[in-house]
Amino acid sequence: MTEIPSRARVVIIGGGVIGCSVAYHLTKLGWQDVVLLERKQLTSGTTWHAAGLIGQLRASSNMTKLARYSAELYAGLEAETGVATGLRQVGSVSVALTAERKEELFRNAAMARAFGVPVEEISPAEVKERYGHINLDGVKAGVWLPTDGQGDPANIALAMAKGARQRGAVVAERTKVTGITREGRRITGVSYDGPDGPGHIACEQVVNCAGMWGHQVGRMLGTNVPLQACEHFYIVSEPIAGLTQMPVLRVPDECAYYKEDAGKMMLGAFEPVSKPWGPIPEDFEFDQLPEDFDHFEPILEHAVNRLPMLADAGIHTFFNGPESFTPDDAYHLGLAPEMDNVWVAAGFNSIGIQSAGGAGMALAQWMEDGQKPFDLGDVDISRMQPFQGNKTYLADRSTETLGLLYADHFPYRQKATARGVRRTPFHHQLLENGAVMGELAGWERANWYANPGQEASYAYSWKRQNFFDNVAAEHRAVRENVGMYDMSSFGKIRVEGPDACAFLNYVGGGEYDVPVGKIVYTQFLNDRAGIEADVTVTRLSETAYLVVTPAATRQADQVWMQRHKGDFNIVLTDVTAGEGVLAVMGPNARKLMQAVSPNDFCNAVNPFGTAQDIELGMGLARVHRVTYVGELGWEIYVSSDMAQHAFETLYAAGRDMGLKLCGMHMMDTCRIEKGFRHFGHDITCQDHVLEAGLGFAVKTDKPDFIGREAVLAKKESGLDARMVQFKLRDAEPLLYHNEPILRDGEIVGYLSSGAYGHHLGAAIGMGYVPCKGETTAQVLASSYQIDVAGVRVAAEASLKPMYDPKAERARS
Known part of the structure; x- marks a missing residue:
């Protein structure tokens, strides 16, 4: 015992x-x-x-x-x-039955090269060489990973x-x-x-x-x-004569994988609509769930065609066992x-x-x-939101998530289940104007706007998707005229108390002892000077600040502050839902603001990086003059009770000016042209703030803040890598992230983010390039290419933003 x-x-x-x-x-x-x-x-x-x-x-x-x-x-x-442990390095073959899946597999192969994983793109004939039992009907290509295994x-x-x-x-x-x-x-x-x-x-x-x-x-x-626990199915055949050790075979377009085991064949399924299961019985131990052959039969029909030997092999085991899946x-x-x-x-x-x-x-x-x-x-x-523990939500979402593991992993693909939980104050107004919603952290957000008569939904692809031209038009509006988009989902955390200034000066890299109304762009650093949060901090009063965070990291950022609170006399409060936020951006943003408010928006009164309280229509608001798209503009914070009035007022005043409603995709295409970093992709806890090119936001003359010594040490030792912006010289290919970066023909890294630069006229990517001991001139003197699904595309490299490098437009 x-x-x-x-x-x-x-x-x-x-x-x-x-x-x-x-x-x-x-x-x-x-x-x-x-x-x-x-x-x-x-x-x-x-x-x-x-x-x-x-x-x-x-x-x-x-x-x-x-x-x-x-x-x-x-x-x-x-x-x-x-x-x-029974570990055998048998390798794996994944095959594509569609052109879209082929591109996904080839992009994954390129990513594998960037990550140092042995990989080979193979033709249908080469698939057959490695997996002789397969029926090649419909197979367009494959990918071979020799170091995969089973145990x-x-x-x-x-x-x-x-x-x-x-x-x-x-x-x-x-x-x-x-x-x-x-x-x-x-x-x-x-x-x-x-x-x-x-x-x-x-x-x-x-x-x-x-x-x-x-x-x-x-x-x-x-x-x-x-x-959430879900039923999960596989079958094991009777022994098959002559069956020897085989690679693992994955046919994601048929929701199936195949594994040889002791002369038998296992067929596993990731069905598109899965079955949540529970509650779990108290005595559950080495148990299985009742068979559901009707649920599994469509996958088995494809499998018998794909591996004809299964047609003559009896079923030894039909297994249904629970596994847990997250949202x-x-x-x-x-x-x-x-x-x-x-x-x-x-x-x-x-x-x-x-x-x-x-x-x-x-x-x-x-x-x-x-x-x-x-x-x-x-x-x-910490990425999980509190509401995501709701059992009804989990059961609904889990019907989809199991199948998504083998579904096409298209860029921008949105979950279809468990939607509509969190809505901004402008939700219905945006829908009435053609908004196509995406979901992030439970928030319904307008990602792009359909034109009249256009279907307001995604048609997914690895190529130019159906929203490409729509986003291009939104992008042009912000660059050339004025656009408006909903930022209400971004996290808002009030930091209040007599020690608010001292606390922020300890937890953040910036200087927060600033006048009331001043906005500070800043990072929260760890002891290695890695970036734990990327936020703006606005001083609302002598004892109160507002920290604005990405929607997905609000909880993580608040928890980071809570865990470093120590003896500071402060209170942290999530006020995200209390205010709606509309961003008005573009060369004519000031003209629109002056049309809806008697307040003065000139540089002398409201310079870049400051906030002011204003009248807006018949209501009140607070405006922050900042930008994530690189243009003149304001983020308008208005209490939820007056939010719809604020939208109506701005939209009516902007109609004659050609105001265009815009979505999150536009924000991403504009920010990447400007070289603005995206937290979670371009900057993370392991990326040094100086190598990320954000040293301007760190004030080392402060005596004590988290990460200060690591910042000073890096200044002394020099940078090991630098964040570089790339523009493809060919206007056709698209970038998303993880595409390999080649410097003078050798892989040196991968893109941390990518999007199409509609103003610059080509796909833009960002990523870290090793540069130990090198000058700026040496970094830029090299020849760069980006590997897009196995094709090397020449790229222009820059350490400065390719769009408005001096930030003159935002400060105009």
Whole structure:
């Protein structure tokens, strides 16, 4: 019987592959008093029935790094622990049945090269050479990843559990967590019911690795962990004569993958409309769900055609087992926003085996250092909004997210389910004028505007989509006349109290001891001078500031400030929903503002970077003279009760001026022409603020702020990389992000963001280029190309904004 201690440094809840990995990696870092509690047996939830696919390529460089680490770890576990992981590097073939999927696969192949993953684009004939059993009907091309593999999921978990035990961890099975004790924002202890009866462990940290139970365990711990269990299907054939080791085959256009295992063939499905499942029975352990052959049959019909040998092979096993899926198909990792010592590693969206090693390593290092080891924004639990824990929302969204894993991953693709939760005050007015909505953090936002008679919906493609000309017209309006767009979804956090100025001067890199009405563009830095937040800060009074953040990072930015509050006498309040915000931008923006308000908008009264209270129509507003599109303009903040009146007033006054309603896509195309950074893409917690080209926003003459020493050290040592803006010399290709950057014929990096520059007349990209010891002239003297789906396209490079480099238009 396992003896459970009364105290622990950390309690890990859940003994699947993720919990075992976290325990393994914490003990590897030297942590003592590590306790893992599993309600039934290790691996008995989802891990035991996982397919065990281990792919190397993920959607970002850091996620790819973690997947690669998993494969390398599993390869060495048997020698360390004596437990065989069954790891085989069999490679994988993915095939395209449409031209659009071919472009996606070839873009992924280019991305793989940028991330250092071996890859090869292959013809249909070469697909057949690597996978002789396939029927090539409809196959247009493929991609070969030789380092992909497969393994034994349960043994991988058990090997890591054994490794953790060997270094002193306590792993207790049949021990269910029943409750917690709590003081403020910290868990102080965990209660359990085990084989010897109930008990309690006093602890310093808790990690929620409860898999499909993660949502309810999260609630017990006072945290929000949005995930939903769904039915997930595969079949295993009877033994097939002559079947030998094969690569993994993926046919995403038929929602299917194929894996050879001990002379049998496994066919797995990612059906377009999935089936949420729950509640989970109390006695659930190594269980499966009832068969639903009707649900699986369409995929099986395609499979029998794609692999004719399946037509003669009997079905040995029809398996339906639950797995957990998150609202955005990215797993949850990190410190829960609601608590200061509750960590999460859950919701792995059917990629738990290939992710577990890397995720456990990253989380353990984060717990050890108190900060992320590198950018984990894709999976940071802080990205989730509070409402996303709603069970009705989760069930609705999960019907789509499972299938999206194998759907076409078109740029700008919007979720179709669980929509309409958060709406700005202008929502219906925008819809009445042709707005086509996208969704971000639950907010419905106008992304572009359809013309009269045009269908107000997306027609997705990797080429020019149906909104391309619409966005071009919106772009021209902002560059040449005046446009208006809704920014209400952007986060608004009030920082108030007698220490507000001192607190912001500590947590941020800028100088905030400024006159009332002054706006400061700034970053919150970590100890490495990486960028944790990219915000504007407006001084509203002697003791109050407004911090404006991207919509997706409002919660993360507020939590960052909360965790660095210390003894500062301040209060933080989310006021996002209290004000609607309309941006009026373009050369004629001042003319429109003067038509709706008696206030003075001249440079002497309201210069760039200042705010003022105004009358607007019959109401009141506050205007901020800033821009994210590089033009003269104002962001107009108006209380929600007067928001619709403000819209009506501005829209009526602008009609005779040719005012054009614009969307978020326009904002992105304009900002990239101006070289403005996009948080989460161009700037992250691992990007040094000086290498990002944002040193102008950091005031090192301040005596003490987070990241100051790292800024000074970088100034002394010099830059290792610089953010460069690129313009393709060919006007036809499109850029999105992750396209490889070639310098003098060699891959040196990848684009962090990309969009079409309608004014500049070609696609624009931004990305970091290594430059240690180099001058500006040396960086720019090179020849640059961007790899677009395998085609190298010549590019012009610039370290200054290609549009209005002196920012004269915004200050006019």
